Amino acid sequence: MTMNAFALYEGSYSVDGSKKFLPFNPETDDPKSRPGSLFIYVQPFLVKTNKHLMVLDTGLGQRAANGQLLIHENIRRAGYQPEDVNLVLMSHLHYDHSGGMTDGTQLAFPNAEYVIQRGEWENAYSKPSASYRTEIFDIVQRSGNIHFVEGSGQLTDDISYELTGGHCEFHQVFTIKNAGKTIFFGGDILPEPEQLLRRFIAKYDFDGRKAMQLREEYGHKAALEHWLCLFYHAKSTAMGYVEENEGRFKIVTV
Numbered sequence: 259m260t261m262n263a264f265a266l267y268e269g270s271y272s273v274d275g276s277k278k279f280l281p282f283n284p285e286t287d288d289p290k291s292r293p294g295s296l297f298i299y300v301q302p303f304l305v306k307t308n309k310h311l312m313v314l315d316t317g318l319g320q321r322a323a324n325g326q327l328l329i330h331e332n333i334r335r336a337g338y339q340p341e342d343v344n345l346v347l348m349s350h351l352h353y354d355h356s357g358g359m360t361d362g363t364q365l366a367f368p369n370a371e372y373v374i375q376r377g378e379w380e381n382a383y384s385k386p387s388a389s390y391r392t393e394i395f396d397i398v399q400r401s402g403n404i405h406f407v408e409g410s411g412q413l414t415d416d417i418s419y420e421l422t423g424g425h426c427e428f429h430q431v432f433t434i435k436n437a438g439k440t441i442f443f444g445g446d447i448l449p450e451p452e453q454l455l456r457r458f459i460a461k462y463d464f465d466g467r468k469a470m471q472l473r474e475e476y477g478h479k480a481a482l483e484h485w486l487c488l489f490y491h492a493k494s495t496a497m498g499y500v501e502e503n504e505g506r507f508k509i510v511t512v
């Protein structure tokens with residue numbers, strides 16, 4: 259028995275105050291031509307255990323040249339079928355994580371339970387924000403495939419969820435323990451390995467101080483318990499182990 263993880267790279271983008279995501283090619287595009295923008299990389303993950311084929315956050319819902327959802331193409335390339343995905347774990351519902359929950363008219367993973375923190379779902383509807391696109395959630399709601407969770411707990415024997423807040427009020431992270439390994443998906447609490455290497459308070463977080471504390475806390479645990487960490491917004495190191503030496507973190511690529 260093994261547990262395997264795959265990064266489903268969706269590309270790099272710039273995002274400005276309007277929360278529109280524009281494809282950005284660092285080789286050919288000039289960042290100066292997009293003043294006031296943040297530059298992000300996006301990669302959902304696929305994890306296979308003996309019981310589940312799961313997607314962790316769903317990307318922007320970009321299409322490949324053949325018109326298929328890019329996340330579907332990437333799953334096939336990894337050797338699996340989108341129809342076989344039986345769990346979709348959502349850290350939160352901002353557009354760069356939820357755009358691929360559907361294909362625009364129906365669920366992208368029709369045979370999956372979508373695991374969503376209830377407070378996040380309610381905020382998405384009740385707090386108007388350009389970060390949430392409720393037309394996506396309407397489709398998910400009609401499907402009947404939602405599994406709401408509240409607070410922290412155990413989803414299955416091997417999957418736990420933890421309400422963190424920090425990035426947004428009801429952000430959650432997931433830990434998967436299977437076949438003697440531990441995989442940690444920190445969503446936007448631990449989105450890039452580089453963020454472990456320096457202390458900072460990010461303006462884009464709902465509670466920047468808490469988000470910073472959580473990053474450190476998870477960094478310590480990841481090093482101590484040898485977690486394989488999945489970094490959703492990583493530039494290059496999508497998956498890695500954390501080592502800690504005299505209070506300094508180091509990322510070890512796999």
Ligand SMILES: [Zn+2]
Pocket residue numbers: 352354355446491
């Ligand atoms: Zn994000």
